[in-house]
Amino acid sequence: MRMVHAARRLRPRSVRAKIVALLMLPVVSLMALWSFAAVTTASTIGDAERAKEVNSELLAPVADFVAAIQAERTAAAAGDAEILTRAQAATDNSAEALLDGVNATSSDAALLNSALPDRLDKLTADTHGLNALRRTKSATQTTYTAYTGIIEDAFAVTGALTGENSTTTASEARVVLELSRAREALAQEQALLAAGGAAGKLTAEQYALFVGAVTVQRGLLKPAVADLRPEHQKAYNTLLESDSYSRLAGIENRVLSAGPGRSAVADGLLKGWDGSANAVLTSLAKAETEAGTAAAAKANPFGWDTLGASGIAVVLGLVGVLLSLLVSVSVGRGLIVELLDLRNSALEVAGRRLPQAMRRLHAGHGVDIDAEAPMRRLAGDELAQVGTALTAVQRAALKAASERAELLSGISGVYVSLARRSQVLLHRQLDILDHLEQRPRDPAELHELYRVDYLATRMRRHSESLLILSGIAPGRGWREPIPLGDTLRAAVAEIEDANRVQIWAAPRVSLHGGSVADVIHLLAELVENAASFSPPSTKVQLRAARMRDGVVIEVEDGGFGMNEDALADANRKLRSEKVDLLDAKQIGLFVVNRLADRQGLRVELRNSPTGGVTAAVLIPENLLRDDMPVHDDEYGHELPTPVPAPSPAPGPAVIPRQRGE
The missing domain is CATH 3.30.565.10 (Histidine kinase-like ATPase, C-terminal domain)
Incomplete structure (x- = not known):
């Protein structure tokens, strides 16, 4: 019951409010749909902008840092001091760029991913601990493990950011991350073989790690390439069909067949390995950059690839909303004006014109019906037809009132005529009674004459009442x-x-x-x-x-x-x-x-x-x-x-x- 009363209170009462509510409902619905499309498009633009910032401030520096660490790990395993020095310098430069990016995004890290701040702290600690790692005189395998741990920490940061790398121009971030891990597996192979070559033999542990790296590299590379965007698959397919990758795969197979020991790193077995590995790593890094960070960096937040159909929907929706508002306001205003004019006309007829005409008819004055209520032509518009119907009702009322006034006027004339005649007779009768009363008579007889006089006087008053009701003044005074x-x-x-x-x-x-x-x-x-x-x-x-x-x-x-x-x-x-x-x-x-x-x-x-x-x-x-x-x-x-x-x-x-x- 309360809900029914509440609904009645909320129901618009005036015609203006009802029309506005009727017209505004579809407009509001259209505006809601357009607002949803606009918010979605704005969110897409914001995601693209945020992806560009993330790529430029974190993902690209992390990728460069990973490539530099991989190169330094290989140089440290090979034991070439000159190459190691150059690799360490490159690593320091990439680490500095990485730290600048981390500092730039430290305040927004928790908004991007709740686990990102801890992972960034760990990677930052790894970069600060590079000098300590370089000064240690640990075994080659320990150094390899330490460098690999730093790379895993970098991949952890990249994994936390994969949800933000969601531009329409870049491939799926998870796929690019898998390709990065495939490249890391190949870099691990290169470092392991460099360490074995420097030592003159491949230990069983190194051989096991090499087998695992080859397995990971081959298990991730080709399946991940199939999940890339078509425009990004081309570079990877070219690499997989190149001579460098074929030679690389052949050397991997020979090392796997040779097993641990000196035969795995013999000079003839590893011939062309470094050149092929470096060429493949370089191609993988370039293709990875084009599929991920470079594509995201080049993405235009306001371009067709980002906005697409949603942008068209927003523009067309805005045009539709404006047209709906324009049409609703125009139609509603015209309808309201017509209804208000119709209401005012009806109120004027009912409250002023018709009562005035009725009073004139009641007072005995004639009324020109055509002048009081001119008949309108029957138009095609429903409101005009209502106005015509009201005019017809007014004319019918005036006609009925005029006929009734004529009837009453005729009746009043009859009353006046009869009353006048009765008055003449009664006056004569009263004069006769007055003369009779003046003569000497018996008291009883005089009393009867007085009674007749009373009756005649009452009859005269009743005839005067007829004159009074007819609007005529009585004769006596x-x-x-x-x-x-x-x-x-x-x-x-x-x-x-x-x-x-x-x-x-x-x-x-x-x-x-x-x-x-x-x-x-x-x-x-x-x-x-x-x-x-x-x-x-x-x-x-x-x-x-x-x-x-x-x-x-x-x-x-x-x-x-x-x-x-x-x-x-x-x-x-x-x-x-x-x-x-x-x-x-x-x-x-x-x-x-x-x-x-x-x-x-x-x-x-x-x-x-x-x-x-x-x-x-x-x-x-x-x-x-x-x-x-x-x-x-x-x-x-x-x-x-x-x-x-x-x-x-x-x-x-x-x-x-x-x-x-």
Whole structure:
């Protein structure tokens, strides 16, 4: 569940975020692949650079040092002082170059190979111990073993570096190392035969070492050559097919057949050995250098052999990433702009244009549908089609609203016509009743006439309600201000159960004549509503109080009240700017709404402390005139009158009829 909520929180909410996420996913994936290719290519370039440094600082000096030690070992075994001196000088020069390379790479040795620092230390100690080795008067075999140990230590350093010699132009480092060991085996053969020649015989130990060296040399040379790169095999194959190597192999075979003793080093047996051995060693060293250190040194880190297809992949990947970004940004921006325009258009239609058109239609003004919502052509783009569909919906809504407004206008015209006709008849009826009431009559008969007068007055109010809901002002009105008390009694006189209404003493103020008819009508609706929704045995209280902002009139019934939802709905209808004439159950509230809006009154329903409902009406100060100074308390209320005034006896309205009646 938590993962689901987390996924919902991470889900993009806006259209812009969704489009960006949709377009950026393939771009990010492509960038990740390109980054991988770029890192791999950079690693290849770095490996090539590091291989060049390793070759120049360690591998090449180690190879030269090994060749010099091999030559010095052979010279020491032969016992020729002049040749030995030259060999020692060459060894010292190569040892100095080797030490310089070791010092240059000492800080990075552990990064190249964890075993390399110890091996370098051992080889460095060997170079420092050369002078001590040269001064010893040990046996020839001991000297041979010491020199061979130094060479093995050098090969150990080369072996630790074989993983770094990984350029694409050089052969496999392990293969080159095997060829180096094959050359070392041949150098050992030369040293052993030189020692035997100097002594006049080949001892059994020397013979055994010679046999082992020949075996190693032949076991490593030809198989290793087969594993070289094709361009490096050529030099070795030329050497293996040369006369020097053939003579060398023939002498090796004769020595192996002669066995230990004097016959193995006889002058005729070793004829041409030194020349062939030196030629083969020189060729092996050159071929080895070309296959390993020289090839790595000549490698171009940024060349085709190093980069190859990965370089093309990086370049093409970069072009693809840039094109993807360009296309994604272009397409995404265009799509976002179109969607935002579509959203803004829809919001403008829903929030401003359509409501304004509806209000104009509701107010009875015509609306040009083609001007409000011009029809677009149906384009091939889906977003344009959505915009066209929205326009079609807007036109359909305006058409339906216009037809409904025309229907309501027609109904309103019928209401106005019927109401006008009813008013004419009711005015004539009230005039007749007024004349009849003025004649002397029996009290019972006069009482019946008063009842008919009440009914006619209520009928007149209902016809006025039709005019009010149709937006037409009723015909009756007064030119002079009317006291508030008379206004309250006139409102009560327009309901059927006038005896149930208890009118409390009203402030001594008057209403302007132009507002009297609407206030009477509004209060009559509220009082009649209170009498209708309360038990017949209860009283309806009608009170008025002076405030600083005007006069507050309260109509309180003794009913069962209203729940919160019903009360809120009723107050909403009292304050709403729109009147739904199809809601027949709330006609009275809508009439009060229109009257309050026309006169600037404020009407509110609330539950009363006694359990019923109280309707409060605020008449603003601009509709009032003080008949005498009013003494207010500190809160702006008129000092209340503790005893209610008696309700009027049944009879006609107390306000004289004026124009329109």
